[in-house]
Amino acid sequence: MDLNAHIRKLLSAVxxxxxxxxxxxxxxxxxxxxxxxxxxxxxxxxxPAIVNMALDEKIEFSFDEMSHEYHRFTYRIQHCDAQWQxxxxxxxxxxxxFNDETIDDWENSLNTTFDYTxxxxxxxxxxxxxxxxxxxxxSIREDGREVxxxxxxxxxxxxxxxxxxxxxxxxxxxxxxxxxxxxxxxSSLTVRDPAKELYTVVxxxxxTDNMIINPTPTYDAGNKLTYEHCRDLIFPAGxxxxxxxVVNLYDYFMNVDRVSFHDPFYHATLMQDxxxxxxxxxxxxxxxxxxxxxxxxxxTEADYLFMHFNLASERLRGGKLYVxxxxxxxxxxxxxxxxxxxxxxxxxxTILLKMGxxxxxxxxxxxxxxxxxxxxxxxxxxxxxxxxxxxxYYRERGSRYDRLVSELRIEN
Numbered sequence: 567m568d569l570n571a572h573i574r575k576l577l578s579a580v581x582x583x584x585x586x587x588x589x590x591x592x593x594x595x596x597x598x599x600x601x602x603x604x605x606x607x608x609x610x611x612x613x614p615a616i617v618n619m620a621l622d623e624k625i626e627f628s629f630d631e632m633s634h635e636y637h638r639f640t641y642r643i644q645h646c647d648a649q650w651q652x653x654x655x656x657x658x659x660x661x662x663x664f665n666d667e668t669i670d671d672w673e674n675s676l677n678t679t680f681d682y683t684x685x686x687x688x689x690x691x692x693x694x695x696x697x698x699x700x701x702x703x704x705s706i707r708e709d710g711r712e713v714x715x716x717x718x719x720x721x722x723x724x725x726x727x728x729x730x731x732x733x734x735x736x737x738x739x740x741x742x743x744x745x746x747x748x749x750x751x752x753s754s755l756t757v758r759d760p761a762k763e764l765y766t767v768v769x770x771x772x773x774t775d776n777m778i779i780n781p782t783p784t785y786d787a788g789n790k791l792t793y794e795h796c797r798d799l800i801f802p803a804g805x806x807x808x809x810x811x812v813v814n815l816y817d818y819f820m821n822v823d824r825v826s827f828h829d830p831f832y833h834a835t836l837m838q839d840x841x842x843x844x845x846x847x848x849x850x851x852x853x854x855x856x857x858x859x860x861x862x863x864x865x866t867e868a869d870y871l872f873m874h875f876n877l878a879s880e881r882l883r884g885g886k887l888y889v890x891x892x893x894x895x896x897x898x899x900x901x902x903x904x905x906x907x908x909x910x911x912x913x914x915x916t917i918l919l920k921m922g923x924x925x926x927x928x929x930x931x932x933x934x935x936x937x938x939x940x941x942x943x944x945x946x947x948x949x950x951x952x953x954x955x956x957x958x959y960y961r962e963r964g965s966r967y968d969r970l971v972s973e974l975r976i977e978n
Contacts, residue, residue, distance in 0.1 A: 580614040588869045591774060593716045593895040595629075600706075601682070601870070602857065602920045603629045603895065611856055613755050614772055614955060615716070616973055619699055620723035625689050626866070627704060627716050630675075630682040630920070637704055639669045641687060643694065646701040648765040648968040650717065653700070654969050663694035669706075673866050676927060680870040691925070696720055699970045700959070719957070721973040726751050727956050731978035733948030735800050741944035744801040744978065746954060748781075748835070753789035755960055755971065760786060765959040765968065770801045770952055771852045774896045776937050787854040803950045807850040807891065807925035810836055812871060813860040814921070825871070835874040838912065839928075845947035850925050852953040855893045857922040868921035877913040877928060881906050882942055886945035889915050891925050898938060953977045 592615060593603040605615040608623040613779055617623045631637055645653040645660040657665065671686040689704075690696065699722045706714040728749045735745035746768065757763050768778040781798035783791040810821040812834050819825070825834045847926050859868035877890050887904045904913040913928075929938035940946055958972040 572782045581748040591717070591896040592772070593714070594897060595711045600631050601630045601632060601918065603627075603716065605716055605718060605855065612851065612854055614659065614975065615955075616970075617718070619718050619720050619724040619741060623808075625718060626686060627688045627689070628684065629706070629714060630684050632680060632682050634681045634683060636666040636672075636683070636923045637708055637813055639685060639708055640666050641694070641867035642666055642705040642707060643689075644700060644703045645698060645967060646703055646704065646717075648701065648767070648961075650701055650703070652896055654966040655698075657874045658968075660696060660698040661694060661701075662697055665694075666707075667693050674808065675866050676863075677867065678869040682870070684865045686865075687740065697768055698967065700968050701970065719970050720974070721957075721970045722970045724754065726754070726958055726972035727974040729956060729974055729976055730816040731952075731954060731976065733803070736795050736797055737800060740948050742803055742941070743800050744803045744947060744948060744950075744952065746793070746796075746801075748791075748793040748796070748799060748956065750958060751782075751789065751790070756962060757789070757960070757965060760791060763961055765961070767957040767959075768799060769770070769955045769957075771804075772896075772953070772955060773853075773938075774800070774890060775898065801952075801954075802940055803948050804927070804952065805842055805850040805929050805944040805950055806846055807853055809848065809850055809925055810873075811923040812873075812921050813858050813923070815869070817860075820923075828961060831872045833874060834868060836876065837886050839875070839877045841877070841879050841943050844945070845949045847949075850951075852891045852951070853890075853925045853927070854924055855891060855924040857920050859921050864922070870920050872919055873917050873919045875904065875913075875915045875917065875926075876910075877904065877943065878911065878932070879913055879943070880911070881908075882930065885930055885935075887943070888929045888931065888938070889926055890938065891916060891927065893919065893926075904928075951977060 606626045607613040617625050642665045647653050669685050669687050673684050675682045681924045699720045702718050705712050730747040732745050733740050734794040745756045785792055810874045812819050821837050823837050857864050888898045888902045903916040907914050928943040930942040931938050954976055956974045959968040960971045961968045
């Protein structure tokens, strides 16, 4: 196969959209034309997609459509319950303004090998303002058909949560897991039946596959739920995320072996990774990524590259291996699946990514399961620095929607 034919095959495979594993992802594309979906709250790229309603904050959504042709994209906002299903309320209950408005903020890429158009939408704007806390789904549409979506939250910002993280767990002592101690103080709410009116979600590094929903409290006393020695709140600790950086086409980059041009596109091959057998300290960002081009506008002048991941390992049996990080929104699909090369004795994956700095890790999903595992490749080590996020929803008796009343994010 000639090189250009090989590149065309790679492009087709990398951009293929496949069915998703059946848990909620923070964002997703339903067409091969939409890439690099990003959500930025109040200008801070490290924050999760949660806006504090008590503050004057904005949330920005952006994506790239892989051509220089104009497309009339519109957006539709839907309020959702705590399980991300549409709420049983009217649009006028949660939206001050109108749905199905056009996304008018767009700009073509400049001097890039991949032509793309960068689209941007900010909420609130002069046509749409949200009125209720809770979960929201933003649908990007063309000719009435959804092509991509984002999930985000509005929090009331109440201080109802406190949390601690320990490597000394109820299943091992300073070994491979971390356990959360959690307190929910709901005295400021009118709660008659906490089991029915409160809904708690706990996430590690914003992953959705292994998130814990409604853990069982140790006890409920004095308008306070306490979770001590709660086996529901034990997480495999994982390892620090691996990192790489490509911010232009001419310098030396972190964890990159080489950058090469195979007409008409650029390719970057990462240093060969190995399976980890010990804790590896690093100054990672717990899976986050930053689009960055050091010589121009990152939104429209940063190019796309085929990133080649390679992991030296014997073949693992009984499951599939994925490259994962916030850049894929939690989507463990064939687009991010690694294939095993028997000749090179390594797992390989090629992923089309925009220039920037990325955290990533290797996630193993056993056959028949949807929860990924870090242990087979990264290992689980109690010393690992992780981010934990707790979301507390409240539906008062007689109400028709779930409020997000409190949110807490900590790093151990």
